Amino acid sequence: MSEVLLQASGLRLAFGGVKAADGIDLGVMKGEFLAIIGPNGAGKTTFINMTTGYLRPNAGTITYDGRRITGMSPRAIVKLGIARSFQLPQLFVEHTVEQNIALAVASRDGIWSPLTPLLRPRFRDEARDLLGRFGLSAIADTRADALNEGARKLADIAMAVALKPRLLLMDEPTSGVAASEKMEVVETLARVLRDAAVTAVFVEHDMDVVERFADRVAVWSQGRIAALGPPTEVLNDPAVQRDVIGIERHA
Amino acid sequence: MSTTQDPPRDPMARPARLMKRYEPILAILLAAAMITAAILAPWLRFVLTIALAKGIAVLGILLLLRAGQVSFGHAIYIAFGAYVVAFLAPTVNDAALLLALAAVGAGLLGLVIGAFVTRYRQIFFGMLNLAMSMVFYSLLEKLYAITKGSDGIRVEIMPIAGQALDRVAYEWVIFGIALGIALVVAILLRLYLSSPMGEALAGIKTRETRLEFMGVPARGVLLSAYVMSAVVGGIGGALIALTSRHVTPQLAYWTSSGELVFIAILGGAGGVLGPFLGAATYELVRIYAAASFADAWQMILGAVLLLVILFAPGGLWGMAARAIGGRGR
Numbered sequence: 001m002s003e004v005l006l007q008a009s010g011l012r013l014a015f016g017g018v019k020a021a022d023g024i025d026l027g028v029m030k031g032e033f034l035a036i037i038g039p040n041g042a043g044k045t046t047f048i049n050m051t052t053g054y055l056r057p058n059a060g061t062i063t064y065d066g067r068r069i070t071g072m073s074p075r076a077i078v079k080l081g082i083a084r085s086f087q088l089p090q091l092f093v094e095h096t097v098e099q100n101i102a103l104a105v106a107s108r109d110g111i112w113s114p115l116t117p118l119l120r121p122r123f124r125d126e127a128r129d130l131l132g133r134f135g136l137s138a139i140a141d142t143r144a145d146a147l148n149e150g151a152r153k154l155a156d157i158a159m160a161v162a163l164k165p166r167l168l169l170m171d172e173p174t175s176g177v178a179a180s181e182k183m184e185v186v187e188t189l190a191r192v193l194r195d196a197a198v199t200a201v202f203v204e205h206d207m208d209v210v211e212r213f214a215d216r217v218a219v220w221s222q223g224r225i226a227a228l229g230p231p232t233e234v235l236n237d238p239a240v241q242r243d244v245i246g247i248e249r250h251a
Numbered sequence: 252m253s254t255t256q257d258p259p260r261d262p263m264a265r266p267a268r269l270m271k272r273y274e275p276i277l278a279i280l281l282a283a284a285m286i287t288a289a290i291l292a293p294w295l296r297f298v299l300t301i302a303l304a305k306g307i308a309v310l311g312i313l314l315l316l317r318a319g320q321v322s323f324g325h326a327i328y329i330a331f332g333a334y335v336v337a338f339l340a341p342t343v344n345d346a347a348l349l350l351a352l353a354a355v356g357a358g359l360l361g362l363v364i365g366a367f368v369t370r371y372r373q374i375f376f377g378m379l380n381l382a383m384s385m386v387f388y389s390l391l392e393k394l395y396a397i398t399k400g401s402d403g404i405r406v407e408i409m410p411i412a413g414q415a416l417d418r419v420a421y422e423w424v425i426f427g428i429a430l431g432i433a434l435v436v437a438i439l440l441r442l443y444l445s446s447p448m449g450e451a452l453a454g455i456k457t458r459e460t461r462l463e464f465m466g467v468p469a470r471g472v473l474l475s476a477y478v479m480s481a482v483v484g485g486i487g488g489a490l491i492a493l494t495s496r497h498v499t500p501q502l503a504y505w506t507s508s509g510e511l512v513f514i515a516i517l518g519g520a521g522g523v524l525g526p527f528l529g530a531a532t533y534e535l536v537r538i539y540a541a542a543s544f545a546d547a548w549q550m551i552l553g554a555v556l557l558l559v560i561l562f563a564p565g566g567l568w569g570m571a572a573r574a575i576g577g578r579g580r
């Protein structure tokens with residue numbers, strides 16, 4: 001059936017005595033939405049950091065589209081088509097939301113033009129279109145440091161989407177988004193990603209979101225993958241319910 | 252969806268936008284005022300040429316400030332440009348050609364030093380620039396056989412673009428060239444600052460790692476700005492040499508670097524006219540203060556800077572912006 005887009009094999013990374021990755025083997029299929037769940041400190045962010053070149057594993061390899069990317073710089077990895085969003089949004093806080101997105105659009109090929117404006121029609125239109133699809137048009141001219149957490153989060157994801165990745169890794173995309181808006185936001189996001197045929201990996205704490213949007217779920221526990229499979233199977237597994245979901249509910 | 256925390260909280264946003272629109276008119280007014288002053292008093296022509304030269308160099312400080320970086324050693328490029336003129340004047344013997352050589356030379360020096368210092372940020376960046384400039388200062392002092400040490404080197408009046416000129420005509424043309432270069436560089440810089448490259452430079456100040464995750468080499472962006480800042484420093488230095496017609500190692504001394512930062516803060520980093528407002532004010536205050544209170548002029552300059560930092564953090568440019576923006580409310 002579908003082919004593997006990203007393959008992690010035997011990833012290990014320790015911080016002092018803490019094993020943040022303790023033998024991670026995971027294949028991400030082209031076109032799927034893969035959710036990562038697990039308690040805080042399980043190593044979910046570390047996996048994203050290793051995949052995007054921010055951290056280098058002590059051992060193991062990551063291949064993307066058949067090509068080894070372990071040890072490559074974040075910059076080189078982005079150029080291959082892997083983008084990410086952040087658990088804590090990483091925006092240019094002295095720029096407007098529109099400028100943030102336009103800069104991401106420009107970074108695909110137009111960053112080195114020194115005499116034409118960033119907000120030239122081509123970049124501005126694409127930024128506005130994307131903001132429209134994220135329902136963020138109203139805050140296009142707002143400075144990023146004046147946004148609430150939910151909007152910051154969405155703008156952060158929109159910046160990653162503006163890079164036109166083939167694989168998008170999102171670290172807790174719905175944390176900070178108000179509970180009443182969560183489903184609507186994920187619905188929108190899922191539509192944008194499906195339209196663009198983006199493969200997505202997302203860390204998520206809300207099991208309703210996981211159940212509804214993930215094709216598969218990977219359960220992280222102490223640097224290992226404790227379970228992997230379709231949401232209906234994994235989320236109903238008694239061990240997962242006891243060890244992960246129980247903890248999530250109380251978190 | 253509720254998307255903002257509180258009302259827009261940048262009180263300077265509106266004046267800054269307005270100011271951006273008025274900038275070309277203000278530039279013309281400032282240039283006209285300078286030309287008038289230069290006609291009225293020859294000694295002012297000299298002072299204003301120096302002010303323009305320093306203003307051009309301070310544009311380089313402004314560029315680095317965009318990235319949140321302060322160089323405490325940028326006088327190295329002024330001194331380098333000035334010594335290019337002093338060393339090559341006898342052989343080249345043309346001011347226009349020397350200006351171009353100084354710009355290119357300073358750019359190359361900026362590329363070499365920049366490749367090293369742009370690995371660092373904040374205080375390390377500032378201090379490494381200072382260290383570089385002090386090494387250069389020592390070389391100028393110690394290599395007496397080549398540089399004539401602290402005696403310095405005289406620069407004779409020379410032809411400009413092939414035209415031999417008498418002293419008054421020469422000084423007028425240098426003033427005109429300084430004004431012309433100031434305008435051109437200010438326009439180019441203004442375009443640059445709102446281009447993707449310029450906005451990415453500003454992104455280094457707020458979220459450098461995000462740039463990397465967008466595939467943008469932050470260091471490359473900073474290095475290119477650094478080279479530009481070196482080029483304008485070299486041009487400023489060459490103009491100073493052609494105007495004062497005497498170069499000394501003092502040009503590279505750390506106080507000269509401090510002066511550039513001083514002017515940048517005094518003028519304000521919000522727009523490309525700030526450095527020129529700052530430089531003109533600085534030079535005039537310095538001359539009047541030195542004439543009236545021989546022993547206390549540095550204290551007066553210090554007090555002026557203190558007042559600006561306390562009451563007008565946007566500098567003179569910011570004060571002008573508020574004066575213009577405030578009226579419309």
Ligand SMILES: Nc1ncnc2c1ncn2[C@@H]1O[C@H](COP(=O)(O)OP(=O)(O)O)[C@@H](O)[C@H]1O
Binds near residue numbers: 040042043
């Ligand atoms: N850069 C780092 N330096 C030291 N320890 C780290 C670093 N990044 C993560 N860790 C540790 O690794 C473990 C996994 O962290 P993380 O991947 O952030 O977990 P999660 O995202 O699942 O909450 C935690 O114990 C955390 O403290």
Ligand SMILES: [Mg+2]
Binds near residue numbers: 044045046087
């Ligand atoms: Mg995390």
